[in-house]
Amino acid sequence: MEIQCGVAGVSILSEIKMGHMSFELIAETRAALIAQVAGYASEYLTGVDGRAVAPSTEAVAGLAALCGALPDGPTSADAVVEMLHRYGSPATTVNSAGRYFGFVNGGMVPAALGAAMLVNAWDNNAGLRVLSPVAAELEATAIGWVAELLGLDAEVGRGGIGGAVVTGATMANFCCLAAARYAILERAGWDVEQDGLFGAPPITVVVGEEVHSSLVKALGMLGLGRNRVIRVPVDGQGRMRVDALPHLDANTILCLQAGNVNTGAFDPAAAICPAARVAGTWIHVDGAFGLWAAASPAYKHLTAGYELADSWATDGHKWPNVGYDCGVALVRDAAALKAAMSISAAYLVQGEAREPSHYNPELSRRARGVELWAALRSLGRAGMAGIVERTSAHARRFAEGLRAAGFEVLNDVVINQVLVSFGTPERTLAVVAGLQREGTCWCAATVWQGRTAMRISVSSWVTSEADVEASLGAMVRVATGTAV
Numbered sequence: 001m002e003i004q005c006g007v008a009g010v011s012i013l014s015e016i017k018m019g020h021m022s023f024e025l026i027a028e029t030r031a032a033l034i035a036q037v038a039g040y041a042s043e044y045l046t047g048v049d050g051r052a053v054a055p056s057t058e059a060v061a062g063l064a065a066l067c068g069a070l071p072d073g074p075t076s077a078d079a080v081v082e083m084l085h086r087y088g089s090p091a092t093t094v095n096s097a098g099r100y101f102g103f104v105n106g107g108m109v110p111a112a113l114g115a116a117m118l119v120n121a122w123d124n125n126a127g128l129r130v131l132s133p134v135a136a137e138l139e140a141t142a143i144g145w146v147a148e149l150l151g152l153d154a155e156v157g158r159g160g161i162g163g164a165v166v167t168g169a170t171m172a173n174f175c176c177l178a179a180a181r182y183a184i185l186e187r188a189g190w191d192v193e194q195d196g197l198f199g200a201p202p203i204t205v206v207v208g209e210e211v212h213s214s215l216v217k218a219l220g221m222l223g224l225g226r227n228r229v230i231r232v233p234v235d236g237q238g239r240m241r242v243d244a245l246p247h248l249d250a251n252t253i254l255c256l257q258a259g260n261v262n263t264g265a266f267d268p269a270a271a272i273c274p275a276a277r278v279a280g281t282w283i284h285v286d287g288a289f290g291l292w293a294a295a296s297p298a299y300k301h302l303t304a305g306y307e308l309a310d311s312w313a314t315d316g317h318k319w320p321n322v323g324y325d326c327g328v329a330l331v332r333d334a335a336a337l338k339a340a341m342s343i344s345a346a347y348l349v350q351g352e353a354r355e356p357s358h359y360n361p362e363l364s365r366r367a368r369g370v371e372l373w374a375a376l377r378s379l380g381r382a383g384m385a386g387i388v389e390r391t392s393a394h395a396r397r398f399a400e401g402l403r404a405a406g407f408e409v410l411n412d413v414v415i416n417q418v419l420v421s422f423g424t425p426e427r428t429l430a431v432v433a434g435l436q437r438e439g440t441c442w443c444a445a446t447v448w449q450g451r452t453a454m455r456i457s458v459s460s461w462v463t464s465e466a467d468v469e470a471s472l473g474a475m476v477r478v479a480t481g482t483a484v
């Protein structure tokens with residue numbers, strides 16, 4: 001079967017296979033494909049506002065058209081992307097309009113979207129500077145900007161030294177904890193990178209009872225154990241209780257959290273960090289979204305004390321609205337991160353300047369640092385502060401509106417997270433399911449300290465007051481009409 005592409009009736013793949021396609025024709029074909037995809041992308045982004053946030057069951061069932069057997073022969077690129085748009089686009093959850101409040105998912109600021117498209121056209125490997133000078137430079141610059149926005153000392157992360165741009169906060173936690181593991185054992189005379197953990201001096205890991213599961217997973221991946229931790233009791237908002245902290249020493253990694261995934265609460269770093277530092281404890285901060293509060297003069301006070309830590313993990317794809325996948329690790333002792341992540345081989349050309357592969361877990365990787373750079377360059381300080389302030393104000397409005405309608409808000413709304421109960425667990429779950437079906441907005445269910453709740457996370461730059469009012473209306477309508 002001869003499948004034709006949109007340009008001059010030429011079958012791209014069969015011509016390439018025969019080695020007959022001229023570069024001019026390849027360039028022309030690519031340009032036509034980009035125009036075709038740009039049309040689909042803008043059709044999608046324009047159309048999503050009128051669509052239910054969750055895809056319909058018919059749309060999800062339609063994916064069967066893409067999931068059949070691998071064809072024997074080639075299919076032209078334009079036919080492939082046409083299929084993707086026809087069957088794939090309707091089966092998405094709409095993150096890019098303003099009424100998606102699930103998990104802590106942002107939208108994607110336009111500069112990040114544009115950068116992502118360009119980065120894909122470049123198709124550069126960001127693992128080594130020589131493979132992509134632009135990726136290496138912009139990643140290093142962006143890491144420095146992140147450190148600055150998070151209010152960290154000038155020696156942290158500047159020029160990308162002691163920093164990594166990874167796939168998300170899970171991997172950022174992993175990198176930071178790997179650096180911590182290296183540094184603590186190195187002080188004890190043990191080289192964990194060369195000799196592993198068997199027979200190594202013990203490390204104590206302290207976390208709060210409300211530690212995020214991704215940090216626990218990172219501990220598991222590092223051989224430090226998911227359960228081999230001391231869990232510190234927390235208060236009703238999920239904050240570590242200072243009076244319940246165990247003895248801290250130089251063999252300890254203390255993991256604090258800036259922004260609880262349910263309540264948005266912050267561990268009291270200002271009360272904990274000074275003494276922990278004196279004890280020589282490695283202080284790590286999981287600040288996947290909450291740490292960005294430091295970028296706003298109005299919310300900065302919530303992050304007081306975190307600047308005293310040794311390492312910080314955060315996400316670009318949450319509050320900064322960078323797009324997936326983008327997380328950032330920052331480590332004060334840059335040499336410890338480098339020792340944990342560095343790689344060398346005869347064929348890997350290493351320059352004098354920062355080599356990305358010495359600070360990241362991966363070797364070959366996409367240039368996601370460019371998208372982070374683009375988002376921060378377009379937002380500037382004021383734009384980043386604006387997202388924090390606007391989304392937090394929206395969260396307060398949700399809480400106020402739901403309380404006024406007679407429902408119980410379970411958390412102190414300190415940033416962008418709201419937990420609401422509609423009564424019994426069964427009723428709350430039925431309201432969440434009903435709301436997801438109704439389609440105006442999308443929220444997930446959670447359990448907060450034994451109480452089933454609906455969780456509203458306002459994280460997107462797109463969300464407007466009108467989105468909040470429409471969503472609030474839908475929540476109240478669905479909740480009052482749900483009888484369980």
Ligand SMILES: Cc1ncc(COP(=O)(O)O)c(C=O)c1O
Nearest residue numbers: 104168169170212214261286288
């Ligand atoms: C506090 C915290 N840490 C870590 C993570 C994991 O982030 P990611 O999904 O980017 O790996 C999250 C995700 O919501 C989080 O809220």
